[in-house]
Amino acid sequence: MKQEVLYLSQADVEAVGLSMADIINAVEKGFVEMGNGRVEMPPKPGIHPGEGDDNFIHAMPAYIPALNSAGVKWVSGYPPNQKKGLPYIMGLLIFNDPETGMAKAVMDCVWITAMRTGAASAVSAKYLARPESSTIGVLACGVQGHTNLEAMSVLFPLKKVMAFDTSAEQAQNLADFAQNKLDIETEIVSDPRKAVTGCDIVVTAGPILKTPHETIQAGWVDEGTFVSCVDFDSFFSRDALNEAAKWTTDNVAQYTHYKDGMGYFQGCPNVYAELGELVTGKKKGRETAEEKNFAANLGLAMEDMAVAPLIFQKAVEKKIGTWLPL
Amino acid sequence: MKQEVLYLSQADVEAVGLSMADIINAVEKGFVEMGNGRVEMPPKPGIHPGEGDDNFIHAMPAYIPALNSAGVKWVSGYPPNQKKGLPYIMGLLIFNDPETGMAKAVMDCVWITAMRTGAASAVSAKYLARPESSTIGVLACGVQGHTNLEAMSVLFPLKKVMAFDTSAEQAQNLADFAQNKLDIETEIVSDPRKAVTGCDIVVTAGPILKTPHETIQAGWVDEGTFVSCVDFDSFFSRDALNEAAKWTTDNVAQYTHYKDGMGYFQGCPNVYAELGELVTGKKKGRETAEEKNFAANLGLAMEDMAVAPLIFQKAVEKKIGTWLPL
Missing domain, CATH: 3.40.50.720 (NAD(P)-binding Rossmann-like Domain)
Known part of the structure; x- marks a missing residue:
């Protein structure tokens, strides 16, 4: 089995061109699974680094069997960033193969977070x-x-x-x-x-x-x-x-x-x-x-993990992103 | 500020050439911080995908202010992998800048996990x-x-x-x-x-x-x-x-x-x-x-995060790894 991971920058994720209609559809499917008790989504723990009381970096894991999706979003929110010319929200999402645990993709999560919300x-x-x-x-x-x-x-x-x-x-x-x-x-x-x-x-x-x-x-x-x-x-x-x-x-x-x-x-x-x-x-x-x-x-982490497989699939089809050895 | 992240494959992490003596030293420093109550390390939540009761993927976040280290290890353990010719343990570690929350590196965590243990x-x-x-x-x-x-x-x-x-x-x-x-x-x-x-x-x-x-x-x-x-x-x-x-x-x-x-x-x-x-x-x-x-x-996640800054620093010095746009 090829041990490679696909990296997608924020520009790559946007270039994939997933439509809002597709995202709504995926998120609704995720809620159907959740409503039927078929999503594993543990609490999201966080760390609070740096100066400023409101800084956080949260780990948001979820597994949706029906969508063949497992992974984690690691997303930061730093209010002081805006003064530094940096985004408030930044982060990466790791998308895993549920069958083996292997990472299939690492992708920027900013666009996904905005769209799925x-x-x-x-x-x-x-x-x-x-x-x-x-x-x-x-x-x-x-x-x-x-x-x-x-x-x-x-x-x-x-x-x-x-x-x-x-x-x-x-x-x-x-x-x-x-x-x-x-x-x-x-x-x-x-x-x-x-x-x-x-x-x-x-x-x-x-x-x-x-x-x-x-x-x-x-x-x-x-x-x-x-x-x-x-x-x-x-x-x-x-x-x-x-x-x-x-x-x-x-x-x-x-x-x-x-x-x-x-x-x-x-x-x-x-x-x-x-x-x-x-x-x-x-x-x-x-x-x-x-x-x-x-x-x-x-x-919810579930929402991110409902969207991630679509991003991955379309990126592969359109040959977007950078393949890297694991 | 340059918004780039350094990717280090398992081979890259090993090529960095961090010595066991350096790793022991870093891990001990981490335990000093922990013993003094200066480490933030929330519980590690997990998901349990795929077949097989013992599969897990755990999120392990930690923040060690004194080592200027924050991040998460996202590590899987799949007992059935061995029959498929895949490693039992796989995963990635995201190393963040505590000052801004921005990801500085994404690196394979298998070597680090083995060495820090x-x-x-x-x-x-x-x-x-x-x-x-x-x-x-x-x-x-x-x-x-x-x-x-x-x-x-x-x-x-x-x-x-x-x-x-x-x-x-x-x-x-x-x-x-x-x-x-x-x-x-x-x-x-x-x-x-x-x-x-x-x-x-x-x-x-x-x-x-x-x-x-x-x-x-x-x-x-x-x-x-x-x-x-x-x-x-x-x-x-x-x-x-x-x-x-x-x-x-x-x-x-x-x-x-x-x-x-x-x-x-x-x-x-x-x-x-x-x-x-x-x-x-x-x-x-x-x-x-x-x-x-x-x-x-x-x-502990703290042990990984005690080692990650050293890997990152040496990789930068030795020009190992792949820089990617965020």
């Missing part, structure tokens, strides 16, 4: 939003604002984006992306309420804070809206959150760890369902046109 | 064996038999190896290695007792078993001997183990997990000390010439 929001929306949703509010227009918008545009007939960001440049970036890549009109708004009220889907994608800024107040979210809280509960007043008909997450075990072990999600509603329960029909998704439904997905 | 035995022996130890018994003469012998030969004036293995070929391999590389005479023995009684140092390095085969009986280990149980307690009858004056390990938390959580080490003596406590003088090592002292080291 948007894809998970879209899978939640598939079960919790109204299918005809056409107006989306995006609050905080960074990387996650972009990938969440793109993912929602795959599953919903989006006509209009309401973009809010404290940085005019960020908001304009999202508007350009929506117009040029997705062919969706954007209105940049300076009042955050205008990116919430009147929207069928709302995505909040700012920094994750232990003490939420609670910008969004009770009464802002319309009946029938779906909200993806990519930044946990940071954007919402407790009263606004408690309007939720269904408050969901991607993994209850991890949610409980963040809530009870780390102090996030204080005062949030009880979790109605895990995403795996929604996609397998074990719990019902949206049941009425009026429900205000929420997803607070945390990001 | 021998080195940890030798660090234990430095504190628990008699300095004049000259005869060593090696029971099971595979990779760990070799590296443990080499490591002991760095710290002790070894004159004679007593080699026991159920495979004559394995025993002869060790004899050849001892003669040609270490210039130490070897006697291959078919009676395991001859590799125990009369030896100043004993290393057992067979397969790790939940149900020990208990080959070594009470009365076989001489007074004054040091035993490194690389294969946990697999080789020893309970009566033989309970002759121990000092029963030690490299990490009590992990030992407790193996014992109480997984069922290893049943009926073993109470742990006298962690290796970090011995190297920092918090607990005394050998106190009399008569003590029978034991180390049952489990293998």
